[in-house]
Amino acid sequence: QQQVRQSSQSLTVWEGETAILNCSYENSAFDYFPWYQQFPGEGPALLIAIRSVSDKKEDGRFTIFFNKREKNLSLHIKDSQPGDSATYFCAASAGNKLTFGIGTRVLVRP
Amino acid sequence: AQTIHQWPVAEIKAVGSPLSLGCTIKGKSSPNLYWYWQATGGTLQQLFYSITVGQVESVVQLNLSASRPKDDQFILSTEKLLLSHSGFYLCAWGDSQDTQYFGPGTRLLVL
Numbered sequence: 001q002q003q004v005r006q007s008s009q010s011l012t013v014w015e016g017e018t019a020i021l022n023c024s025y026e027n028s029a030f031d032y033f034p035w036y037q038q039f040p041g042e043g044p045a046l047l048i049a050i051r052s053v054s055d056k057k058e059d060g061r062f063t064i065f066f067n068k069r070e071k072n073l074s075l076h077i078k079d080s081q082p083g084d085s086a087t088y089f090c091a092a093s094a095g096n097k098l099t100f101g102i103g104t105r106v107l108v109r110p
Numbered sequence: 111a112q113t114i115h116q117w118p119v120a121e122i123k124a125v126g127s128p129l130s131l132g133c134t135i136k137g138k139s140s141p142n143l144y145w146y147w148q149a150t151g152g153t154l155q156q157l158f159y160s161i162t163v164g165q166v167e168s169v170v171q172l173n174l175s176a177s178r179p180k181d182d183q184f185i186l187s188t189e190k191l192l193l194s195h196s197g198f199y200l201c202a203w204g205d206s207q208d209t210q211y212f213g214p215g216t217r218l219l220v221l
Contacts, residue, residue: 032208043200043212044154089154093208096142096161097169100154 003027004092006101014109019077021104023090026071030092030099035064035075038087038103047088048075080108112137114213116201122219126190131216133184133201142204143184145176146212149197160184196220 007022023033031052036044050057050064050073057064066073077084085108090101113136123129135141145157158176160166166176173192177185184201196219202210 034209036212041215041217043202043215046209046211049209096159096167096204098144098156098210102153 002102003030003099004090004101006090006104008104009102010105010107012107012109013080015080015082017080019080019084019106019108021075021077021088021090021106022072023074023101024070024072025092027092027094027099028071029094032093033064033066033073034091034093034098035062036089036091036100038089044089077106080106082108082110084108112141112203112211114201114203114211116199116213116216118216119214120217120219122221123191125193125220129186129188129191129195129218131186131199131218133186133213135182135184135203138182138203138205140181143178144202144204144210145184145186146200146202147172147197148200148215152197154200158186191220193220 003026005024013019034049035047037047038044048059048062050066052068055066061078063076087103087105089103091098115134117132143160146154147157148154156169158166160178163178163181174188199216201213204210
């Protein structure tokens with residue numbers, strides 16, 4: 001039973017486009033949703049996060065849109081750059097347990 | 111600034127041999143500490159967490175154990191490695207806002 005689902009395992013966009021990564025969850029107790037960026041051979045790095053009391057969080061080129069009623073969220077990467085090519089994990093937290101999705105591998109073509 | 115160090119960077123071990131992986135956090139007093147396992151190309155699975163010295167909670171059973179001997183140190187170990195233990199082991203620390211920050215990881219290959 002996958003509690004955090006990422007709808008695409010891979011996504012390819014052209015440089016300058018907006019990449020949209022989708023995520024959904026099942027557990028209504030989840031109240032904190034971080035997105036992590038991971039490059040091969042490295043640990044995941046926190047990219048941006050949102051709490052369930054908000055519906056949008058923006059940080060530079062990265063924006064999270066959150067829909068509590070539908071239990072889904074999306075990460076938008078504006079003006080995608082080749083350096084954004086990485087795996088992106090959606091995660092959800094309730095207390096001390098952080099549950100991750102399977103990740104979406106993003107490739108930005110120049 | 112907080113820094114997190116994991117050792118070793120990589121290990122190649124034989125099935126049935128013991129293992130000890132370490133993690134040290136600097137610049138953060140009494141952090142929550144976590145161990146994760148990641149299969150190659152896979153998701154992250156939380157293994158253990160600790161909110162204080164000497165106290166460790168297990169999240170999944172993978173024939174591994176964890177200990178927290180000091181405020182800034184978290185150890186992952188087993189007496190007998192299995193092939194299925196191969197993967198990427200990540201230590202993380204958490205702040206009071208639920209955010210977790212990951213270390214650089216230890217790559218383990220069991221043959």
